[in-house]
Amino acid sequence: MTEAELAQALGQISAEMGFRFFALTHHLDVRCAPQPVIRLDNYPRDWVSYFDDNKLGASDPVHRASHVTSVGFAWSALPKLIQMTQRDSEIFERAERNGIGDGFTVPANVPGEANGSCSFATARGCPVPEENLALAQLVGAFAFEAARRLWRMRDPERATPPRLTDRQRDCLIWATRGKTDWEIARILGVSHETVIMHLKDARVRYGVTKRTPLAVHALFDGTISFVDILKS
Amino acid sequence: MTEAELAQALGQISAEMGFRFFALTHHLDVRCAPQPVIRLDNYPRDWVSYFDDNKLGASDPVHRASHVTSVGFAWSALPKLIQMTQRDSEIFERAERNGIGDGFTVPANVPGEANGSCSFATARGCPVPEENLALAQLVGAFAFEAARRLWRMRDPERATPPRLTDRQRDCLIWATRGKTDWEIARILGVSHETVIMHLKDARVRYGVTKRTPLAVHALFDGTISFVDILKS
DNA sequence: CCGCCCCCCCCCATTTCTGGGAATACCCGG
DNA sequence: CCGGGTATTCCCAGAAATGGGGGGGGGCGG
16 A cells, blocks of 8 residues: 555545545654654645644644543544643634634554654534544544554654663663662662763763753653653 | 443453453553552453563563554564564463463553553453454553543642743743753843742752753643643 | 674763852732 | 732852763674
8 A cells, every 4th residue: 555545545534434634644753854754634735834834743732632642532622631822722713714624633652653643624614523433533543553554664764763771761760750870870789980871871862962851852752651750 | 430440341341342351551560569550451360460470561572562553453463563582472371371362452652651552352262353353442542541531530649730930831841952051041031040040949849859850740740741842 | 703782880071950048029919 | 008929130069960081891693
């Protein structure tokens, strides 16, 4: 299957489910690629241009919401998932002027890869087909996975985020808990300098110069999780 | 809905779909008192004990595979997803001795949280009900999200998250981007000392003594989000 | 065998953060 | 009117992190 065929199939099933548009996309990964890697949609051209020009890839409310849940959600439920800002409302108004109505978005997150989602949207004024949302959840999930496999086949290199060694990760986890290098050394039973070096190497791998962004990026790409940090 | 009711419902629908067991869980080593962890299953007790005793939380092949895909997979497809080791095969033999047959696992990943999954397994010797796998994908996804919401409600710490002032939050966001106090001062147009004080107050509110755990806690409770940090 | 990666140890100098103080001023609501 | 929260500036000393060098040793696959 090619990307064009997948897009074609998605457009067709979207229509059969009662939607007008679909958008299957990676959300912006700021670390490397300036553009989303996976991207298939049949949105109006004007809307896509506006979206890109304003770099909404990561700040779009629908995308933000898809980062805090593991299953699909109707756009009408957005306020329950995220804090809506003035700008978010403007984005929706803009979308409506481009003919986009209500929608349903299925998040698709794989640890260590850019987060993504598959959205289905109705034409302006048309309600979301409630009876088909379960189907949309299924279609969205499998469509994203299909696109992801195409993407991996095309570009196996970029699929790998910075990887930390076990020791680097151990040090980082204790660092995120607020331990100093010296304390981490005692905890892990190695020397102070070794801990300094592990964290130094970890920073280099992520291309950052400070502990805090290191922690943030490692959390973002799944190298460490909140549970690693907060447990016990 | 309570955890018990969710487990009850999952057990029932598992049976109706043609499975014998289910397991809805976060993926963790259980070594460090996993208080804030989702875990519901109706596996045989012996198997669960073995699983915990051997700390399979993160190394179990099914869990590993669920970290490299965004949709459900039959266990028979594991070799296509991950590199199977000798130990993995032993784990499956052990599971079979405990009455567990084939299965289907739905990954569930939310950025920044522990990775998780919802698995359905047949009794030994019984085949996976191919005709119900799409349904299993749906049930697994929504069941995990339901469990996740229960888990979030149960957590007391999130009930009263410390509030930061706008300025404290601004400083924190720039700090998470790796800026020094001095740089933040230039960016926000205030003095170096003011930035130091904002971040000092923010640390006090969160009861931490370092920038990195401050960032982590503020990310965890939603005071700031990855999007705030990574955008533009 | 070598190269590569991981892990461990040590030194240096410099920057940055943290934890104490103190002070002024604003706005808002009780 | 006053109290509370916010925002601002300034001081200090010490702790911690960062950036740059050195070394080792082991395993693993080409």
